[in-house]
Structure formats: structure tokens, C-alpha cells
Amino acid sequence: KQEVTQIPAALSVPEGENLVLNCSFTDSAIYNLQWFRQDPGKGLTSLLLIQSSQREQTSGRLNASLDKSSGRSTLYIAASQPGDSATYLCAPLGTYKYIFGTGTRLKVLA
Amino acid sequence: DVKVTQSSRYLVKRTGEKVFLECVQDMDHENMFWYRQDPGLGLRLIYFSYDVKMKEKGDIPEGYSVSREKKERFSLILESASTNQTSMYLCASTGQATPSAYNEQFFGPGTRLTVL
Numbered sequence: 001k002q003e004v005t006q007i008p009a010a011l012s013v014p015e016g017e018n019l020v021l022n023c024s025f026t027d028s029a030i031y032n033l034q035w036f037r038q039d040p041g042k043g044l045t046s047l048l049l050i051q052s053s054q055r056e057q058t059s060g061r062l063n064a065s066l067d068k069s070s071g072r073s074t075l076y077i078a079a080s081q082p083g084d085s086a087t088y089l090c091a092p093l094g095t096y097k098y099i100f101g102t103g104t105r106l107k108v109l110a
Numbered sequence: 111d112v113k114v115t116q117s118s119r120y121l122v123k124r125t126g127e128k129v130f131l132e133c134v135q136d137m138d139h140e141n142m143f144w145y146r147q148d149p150g151l152g153l154r155l156i157y158f159s160y161d162v163k164m165k166e167k168g169d170i171p172e173g174y175s176v177s178r179e180k181k182e183r184f185s186l187i188l189e190s191a192s193t194n195q196t197s198m199y200l201c202a203s204t205g206q207a208t209p210s211a212y213n214e215q216f217f218g219p220g221t222r223l224t225v226l
Contacts, residue, residue, distance in 0.1 A: 032211045043114075043200055044217040051211035089153075095209055097168070098143075102152040 002027040002094050006101035014109050019077040021104045023090035028068050030092040035064050035075050038087045038103070047088075048075070080108045113137070114218035116201055122224045129188040131221050133201030141204040142184035143215070144168075144176065146197040153200065159184055160208075191225045198222050 003026045013019060023033070032051045036044040048057045048064040050073065056065040063076040073090055087105045091098040117132035133142065143158040145168075155168030157176040165176050173195060177185045184203075188195055201218040 031209050031213065034215060036217075041198075041220070041222065043219040044202075046214060046216060049214045053211065091215070093209060093213060093215075097155060097158070098215055100153040102150070 002092065002099040004090065004092065004099050004101035006088075006090060006104050008104060009102070010105040010107075012107040012109065013080060015080060015082060017080050017108075019080055019106070021075040021077070021088050021106070023073040023075070023101055025071045025073075025090075025092045025099070027092075027094060028071050030068065030094055033064075033066055033073050033090060033092045034098070035062075035073075036089045036091065038089060040087075044089065077106075080106075082108050082110045084108050114201055114203055114216050116199075116218040116221050118221050119219060120222050120224075122226065123188075123191050124226055125192060127188075127191050127225075129191050129223070129225075131186040131188075131199055131201075131223070133184045133186070133218055134182050135184075135203040135216070136182065137203070137205070137216075138181065139203035139205050139216075140181075141206070141213075142178065143202040143204075144174075144184065144186045145200045145202065146170070146195075147200055147220075148197050156186065193225050196223060196225045 007022045034049045035047045050066040061078040066073045087103040089103045091100045114135045144156045145153045159165045159178045175187045199221045204213040
């Protein structure tokens with residue numbers, strides 16, 4: 001059974017720092033892995049999708065990497081801003097189902 | 111842009127009531143999902159559907175049922191609401207029926223349900 005762990009659970013940093021959020025999963029038989037952002041009381045917004053054959057994906061200040069064999073993905077946020085404050089979730093896709101980590105709660109201080 | 115909408119942002123119901131949560135997607139997606147999200151437990155899959163009139167149980171289907179009469183609409187039904195069903199309910203959809211590297215999941219805004 002797939003288990004997903006995200007470390008750290010919470011993070012507070014000053015504005016401008018570069019950040020790394022970690023996601024590890026136990027079953028490497030995945031089709032892809034998706035990173036999401038969730039603001040308090042809202043739904044999930046898709047940030048990046050990495051296909052299983054890819055090593056990384058970039059969108060603006062965000063870069064996500066995937067090492068399927070070791071069961072790890074990282075989300076790199078460059079030059080963090082207060083507007084990046086949110087919870088970040090990763091979700092690998094197995095057979096029909098996405099399994100979600102419990103997220104990293106990020107606070108960027110102005 | 112894919113749009114997934116949910117019928118209510120906030121809902122308050124009484125114990126024993128029958129509750130309908132509606133979800134509509136506008137991108138002709140094959141798969142639709144219902145999750146609940148609780149603090150410390152993350153997102154848990156209740157039911158999903160990969161085709162009209164088809165449904166599959168997720169990890170926590172007890173106390174819930176679903177209906178998918180049309181491709182764009184997926185309803186979650188609480189037959190007799192209980193206080194332990196107070197939660198945030200999230201609907202999502204993906205394009206292809208079979209799992210693939212291209213399947214990207216899109217979420218609705220969520221419904222915060224309180225059962226008194």
C-alpha cells in the first residue's frame with residue numbers, strides 16, 4: 001500500500017529565501033506525481049505534474065524533480081514571496097488512485 | 111481552463127438528514143473523485159467513477175453513496191448524515207479513464223459540511 005510522507009510538516013521563512021519541500025513515497029510503480037497548493041479553506045490548485053519518465057518540471061519560480069527509483073520528489077521554490085504562503089501537497093498516481101501526503105504548511109514572512 | 115464546480119461552499123445539516131453534494135466538470139473528463147479532508151488525516155478517497163453509471167469504492171465509502179447519471183456530474187450522497195461526517199469535501203476530475211502519465215487531477219473549491 002502506497003504511503004506518502006512530506007517533510008517538513010511546517011516551515012516558516014523570511015521573504016526571498018529559496019526553499020526545498022520534500023515528498024517520499026513507498027511504492028515506485030507510479031504513472032506520475034502531482035504537486036498541489038492549498039490555501040486555507042479552499043480546494044487544491046495543481047502546480048506541476050511530473051510524468052514517471054521525466055526527471056523534472058519547471059513553472060516560473062517552481063521546479064519539481066522526481067526520482068522514482070528512490071521514491072522521492074522535491075519541490076523547489078525560488079525567491080519565496082508572502083503570496084507563496086499555503087500548504088503544499090504531493091500526490092503520486094498509482095492504479096486509478098492518487099495517494100496524498102499530509103502536506104507542508106509554508107509561511108513566508110514579509 | 112478546466113473548471114470543476116461544487117454546488118455549495120458551506121453547508122449545515124442536521125443529524126439524520128439526507129445530504130446531496132454536487133460536482134460538475136466542464137472538460138469532458140472521464141474520471142471523477144470524491145475526497146474528504148480532515149486535519150491530521152489528509153485527503154481520503156471516498157468514491158470514484160471512471161465512466162457514466164460506473165463507480166468504485168475508495169478507502170472510506172461507509173456512510174456514503176454516489177451517483178453519476180451524466181458524464182459531467184458526480185454526486186455524493188450522505189444517506190443519513192452523522193456528526194462524524196463533518197468535514198471538507200473535495201471533488202476532482204481527470205481526463206482519461208485509464209491511469210496514465212498524462213492524467214492531471216483538477217479540484218473543485220470544496221464544500222465545508224457541518225452536521226449538527
